[in-house]
Amino acid sequence: DRPLPSLPSGDTSVLAGLYGPAEVKGSKELPDRAALEVLLRPKVGLPGVTERSREQLLRQTCEAVLLGGLHPRTAITLVLQVLSDAGSLLSCCLNAACMGLLDAGLPLSSLFCGVTCALDPNGVIVLDPTTRQEQEARAVLTFAIDSAERKVLM
Numbered sequence: 001d002r003p004l005p006s007l008p009s010g011d012t013s014v015l016a017g018l019y020g021p022a023e024v025k026g027s028k029e030l031p032d033r034a035a036l037e038v039l040l041r042p043k044v045g046l047p048g049v050t051e052r053s054r055e056q057l058l059r060q061t062c063e064a065v066l067l068g069g070l071h072p073r074t075a076i077t078l079v080l081q082v083l084s085d086a087g088s089l090l091s092c093c094l095n096a097a098c099m100g101l102l103d104a105g106l107p108l109s110s111l112f113c114g115v116t117c118a119l120d121p122n123g124v125i126v127l128d129p130t131t132r133q134e135q136e137a138r139a140v141l142t143f144a145i146d147s148a149e150r151k152v153l154m
Contacts, residue, residue, distance in 0.1 A: 016100030021074035033068035087130035088116035110148035
């Protein structure tokens, strides 16, 4: 028996699936734009409070760049499935969401990228921290940055 190697920070992966624009079911229809739904699925188990909170952040970020007015009265569903989590999960989800929107050919005002920063116990800023670095950090912040105006979206 050999111990498994520790995963470097680049080993977080998320699969994105985008469905729509499609007909809206029920009361979710918006007369002036597309209704965007983001679903975050953990690697194991059912989504909890953490996933619901992240879904809202991801939806708000995607809505900031999605030109939903070009597809009124439709629904767009973005499903993000966590394949592995070695840290910096939210920024990985942001990047997967942006690539999903882009790959689906949806009209966007700009692209965005996600980056996670951690302040380690010595006061050094660590980019793309591992799970262990996040646990030991004094603070962990995730940003979404717009490509056109370089403004912070989240």
